[in-house]
Amino acid sequence: MQIHIQRAVEIASSPDMVHVTCQGVPIYIQHVDEKNEMCRVYPLDQPNNERDVHVSALEEHRG
Structure with a gap:
């Protein structure tokens, strides 16, 4: 489901871990720039690999 x-x-801002991916890679959303609809994210297994992506590139997976 697109976010x-x-x-x-x-x-x-949630304390709970939510399953979100970017191009199939599980990511953590670190910051959201609402004005530009951009998110600062990093792969769960590579916390030093931060990048900015448009919110449309993110998918939420609900169990």
Whole structure:
């Protein structure tokens, strides 16, 4: 399910881990720039590999 900007904000501020991917890679949303609809993310297994992606590139997977 594609994520909208408000949902990205909710996920980023949530204390619970939410399964989100970017191009099939599980990621953590570190920060959300609501004005530009960009998210600062990193792969769960590579916390030093931060990058900015458009919110449309993110997918939420619900169990």
